[in-house]
Amino acid sequence: MWRTRLHRRRKGERGSFSEDDYIAFLDQAHQRLQAPIVLIWDNLNTHVSHRMHALIDARPWLTVVRLPSYAPDLTPAGGAWRWMKRGLTNIAAHGVGHLADLVRHRLRACQQQTDILARFFADTGMTLDPELP
Structure with missing residues (x-):
């Protein structure tokens, strides 16, 4: 188009x-x-x-x-970043490489937990169902 x-x-x-x-x-x-x-x-x-x-x-x-x-509360990415930061608090990374590994591990955990992903959308008031308003 x-x-x-x-x-x-x-x-x-x-x-x-x-x-x-x-x-x-x-x-x-x-x-x-x-x-x-x-x-x-x-x-x-x-x-x-x-x-x-x-x-x-x-x-x-x-x-x-x-x-x-x-308006971070109107985007699911805002919830994802909040969740990511919460999982990295009180951790002393041993360098940039270690921090990158921690972030990758946290992102993989998020990908495997669809209930968490759905919550990021729910917190915005949006729905994953295209039939619902």
Whole structure:
């Protein structure tokens, strides 16, 4: 549906999406879906620019919900990091390699405990079941 531009970080070349790139993507998604779109956005500079506000206002089928500036409780990754840090407290690592091993071990433990992963989502109020609101 959408092909991203390859950015090679050449001098003077933009390294991220512009307002035009985002709007072109949303316009194509709307055409393909033939339905209104609700977009949940953070406060990236291109998401909150005056130009982007005007582009959004010109599309009645597009609803944008903005996340607060800092909202770790709204992302499952916030719970994962809290869990990770709790498991590493009161441990004296013998160096960077030892610390990396401890983190890898903790991440493997997390992957094998699906109830923990589900809790990270539940803590945000989100559900893993696409049928539920």
